[in-house]
Structures are given as structure tokens and as C-alpha cells.
Amino acid sequence: MTVKGIIIKENIVGEGDKYITLFTHELGQIQISALKSTNYKFCSVTQLFVYGIFEISKIYSRYKLINVEIITTFYKIREDILTLSYAMYIMDFLLEVTKESLRQSDLFQLTLYTLHELTKSNPSLKLIRCIYELRAMRCLGFMPNTQDCTQCGNAIGELDMTKKYYFSVADGGxxxxxxxKHRLRYDTIHTIRHILNSDYNHLYKFELLPEIYNELASFVIQYTVYHIEKSFRTLSFIREIERILLI
Ligand SMILES: [Zn+2]
Incomplete structure (x- = not known):
């Protein structure tokens, strides 16, 4: 059978046996063995971030790699350590939220658009992370409510530029x-709505004032941690690099 997938983890076991974890469009997350005897021909095509068409066979409950046709390797991601780290965080995130036999087409598309965004020159890494996480919350069924009060159901109504609005992480919007803690401005709520509802072609096409970014990031990061319930080592690594680089 053939599946479209992104390599979200690669793992060498023993003396060169290789396993890759794919986030596939058709089968969700699957692990595939690319055994030593055939490994040499798969070395370069079974690297992290490779997006391609994978020909696989299933023997009992295990998948084995037969062939790969690469669509893209997103190689530009590897040219900058920080960009690479953010992309690795997205792979870690996917390892956590994707499952075998669970088709997640929307999250799959979002990930492809996001990896592509990371290949551009000078990507806004922190904003990209924020946008990815928030849109992923929608894909995963945790979309925050930006229209009605999550407690009493009253509509938020026409947004007023002079007002601030409260958003609750635990209540979902x-x-x-x-x-x-999250008192958000008109512009921040508009940004959240754009991220949740925009088509993927326009998702990343905006910039933010620092104060709006700070409000957005504070809400999105806490919202994601609350719903995913996992701390990622790649994020600690990113914080450490950013501390050293004074970013
Ligand atoms: Zn209310």
C-alpha cells in the first residue's frame, strides 16, 4: 500500500536498524521499519521532516518500508539552528497528539503549510509557533470560543476597540x-479569530505589534499546555538558545 506522510521521528536501533515514525494522511501515526539490509538506499530519504509517498507493507501488525518517493525534504529548515529547533518541536507535538488509525487531515495540512512557512527567509518563529498551536487546538477539537461567554452563553457582540475582554483557559474561551489573567484587546481577539478561521493560504500572512503578540502568546501557550498536558523538551531547548542569543 502507499501512504502520504511526514517523518516525525527517526530512530536507529542496534547496529543500524532504522525505524521511522510517520504522520500519514491516511493512517494517522505509524511506525515503520527500514531494516539494515535495505537501509543504505533509504538513508537520505528517511530523515526527519521528509514529506513523501511511502510504499509500505504490513506484516502482522508491523509496517515495513518498501520505497519512498520524496515530495519535499524542507531542507532549508536545517540551515538555522533555531528554525530547526522550532520544526523539531512541531514534530514532538505531533508525536504526542497523533494516533494510529486516527485520520487527522486538517492537522496534516496545517503541518505542511507550517513547515513550508519555516523554509522562508527570516521566519517569525515565535509567532509561527503561536499560530500553529492555536490552529492545532481547533484541529484537535479544543477550539476556544471567541463568540459567546463560555459560562452564561451571552454573545460577545460587536467588538469595542475601547474595551478589554476576559478569556479563560480552563473554561475554553x-x-x-x-x-x-487573560484580559485581551480588540486586536488580539481579531487575531485569534483570524488564526482559527483563515484558510491556510492566508494563515501566516500578517504581522503584529509587540503588545498584541505578547497578549496572544501568553494566552495561546497556556491554552495549549492546559489541553495537551505535556511539557516538551524541545521547548526547554528553544528557551535556552533564545536566552543565550538574547531573543
Ligand atoms: Zn457570562
Whole structure:
């Protein structure tokens, strides 16, 4: 059989036996063996981030790689350590949220658009992470409510530029019934709505004032941690590099 997939993990076991984990369009997350005897021909085509058409066979419950036709390797991601680290975080994130036999076409498309965005020159890495996480929340069924109060159901109504609105991470979005740490402005709510609803072609095509980015990032990062319940080592690594580079 053939599947379209992105390599989200590569693993060498023993004396060169290689396993790759794919996030596939058709079968969700699957692990495939590319055994030593055939490894030499798969070395370069079974690297992290490779997006391609994978010919595989299933023997009992295990998948074996037969052939790969590369669509893209996203090689430009590897030219900058920080860009590479953010891309690796996205792979870690996918390892956590994708499952075998669970088709997640929307998340698959989002990931391809995001990896492509990371190949551009001078990508806004922090903003890309924020956008990816928030849109992924929608793909995973955790879309925050930006229209009605999550407690009493009252509509948020026409947004007022002079007002600030409370958003609750635990309640899943806008609230008029209680105050919360996340007091968001008109522009921030518009940005959240854009990220949640834009088509992928336009998803990354905007810039933000620093104060709006800070509000957005504070909300999105906490919202993601709350719903995914996992701390990622790649994020600690990114924080460390950014601390050293004073970013
Ligand atoms: Zn309310």
C-alpha cells in the first residue's frame, strides 16, 4: 500500500536498524521499519521532516518500508539552528497528539503549510509557533470560543476597540462572568479569530505589534499546555538558545 506522510521521528536501533515514525494522511501515526539490509538506499530519504509517498507493507501488525518517493525534504529548515529547533518541536507535538488509525487531515495540512512557512527567509518563529498551536487546538477539537461567554452563553457582540475582554483557559474561551489573567484587546481577539478561521493560504500572512503578540502568546501557550498536558523538551531547548542569543 502507499501512504502520504511526514517523518516525525527517526530512530536507529542496534547496529543500524532504522525505524521511522510517520504522520500519514491516511493512517494517522505509524511506525515503520527500514531494516539494515535495505537501509543504505533509504538513508537520505528517511530523515526527519521528509514529506513523501511511502510504499509500505504490513506484516502482522508491523509496517515495513518498501520505497519512498520524496515530495519535499524542507531542507532549508536545517540551515538555522533555531528554525530547526522550532520544526523539531512541531514534530514532538505531533508525536504526542497523533494516533494510529486516527485520520487527522486538517492537522496534516496545517503541518505542511507550517513547515513550508519555516523554509522562508527570516521566519517569525515565535509567532509561527503561536499560530500553529492555536490552529492545532481547533484541529484537535479544543477550539476556544471567541463568540459567546463560555459560562452564561451571552454573545460577545460587536467588538469595542475601547474595551478589554476576559478569556479563560480552563473554561475554553471568552467569559463575561468572571475575571481572568487573560484580559485581551480588540486586536488580539481579531487575531485569534483570524488564526482559527483563515484558510491556510492566508494563515501566516500578517504581522503584529509587540503588545498584541505578547497578549496572544501568553494566552495561546497556556491554552495549549492546559489541553495537551505535556511539557516538551524541545521547548526547554528553544528557551535556552533564545536566552543565550538574547531573543
Ligand atoms: Zn457570562
Amino acid at each position: 471568552y467569559t463575561c462572568c468572571s475575571s481572568s
